[in-house]
Amino acid sequence: MTFDAEEDRQAAELVERSFDVSATEFLDFVADLRSEVGGMTYLSRSWSFGENILFAPTPDVDVDDPEPMVSLVRHTVAHPFGVWVGMSGVVRYMCPGEWDGDYVEVFSDYASLIESDAVHQACLGWTLVESGNKDTFDRVRDRVTEYLPVLDVASGPTESWLEAEGVRAHLWRTWADVFQQEDLVRWAVWARDSASSERARAALLAL
CATH class of the missing domain: 3.30.310 (TATA-Binding Protein)
Incomplete structure (x- = not known):
């Protein structure tokens, strides 16, 4: 899959101005995510998704966030929500625009998200x-x-x-x-x- 290099660069510059992280460090983090899970897609039967999801790591930087964030998963679901991973590895969910929604820490890393989906899938048997x-x-x-x-x-x-x-x-x-x-x-x-x-x-x- 393809990503916008210019958008990546602009996000990295914002990270460097706003967080104690260099632009290079952030771009390396994004590149590693894309190398490891970018393009991965599967039918999730978990209670959180229940649909086909696509891992498409894309910078989504907000200076008010606790750390530089990357939007991790693309999906559509009856209750719209986003999935982000921070440079610490923590995976957070949020429903933007509702109750001035805040991030909820759901997993300590994206591998646990994937493993949870796999365990739920195995329950079919x-x-x-x-x-x-x-x-x-x-x-x-x-x-x-x-x-x-x-x-x-x-x-x-x-x-x-x-x-x-x-x-x-x-x-x-x-x-x-x-x-x-x-x-x-x-x-x-x-x-x-x-x-x-x-x-x-x-x-x-x-x-």
Whole structure:
């Protein structure tokens, strides 16, 4: 895919004037992103996307941001929102223009975003044991974190994957934080086979 070199240069100059980062450092960061994920596209089945997404790293510099940012993903979705990655590696979501929206830190790096999508995709081959919303979220979170370790590589501040012995859980607050609506909290538990399903149901029945 192609990018506008002049726009990149102008963004880098703005970064150098506004942040403690040289233009060269910023351009190298953008180039590395494009080399690693630029042009990657796949059908995301995650609760955050549920659509085809395209990784197209493009500078999106605002002097009021906490650090120089790059718009990471192109997509269309019922609830429009943006996905950015900063030079620290942190991936942030925001719904621009709503409630004077602010960035929400969702993953510590873009690899975790991709891995989270991959884990969600893999759940298609598992059995959904049970799912729910904010009414049971806290109880389920407390329960599953007692006996399932977190998959750090696929988790972040607003959503966690947990898995052990054929049982997998997803605790998801991303939309609740991005759109400031607690009704958007979700959770789900899957099992790999019938024995795992029985273990998961027994744990959930104890709630």
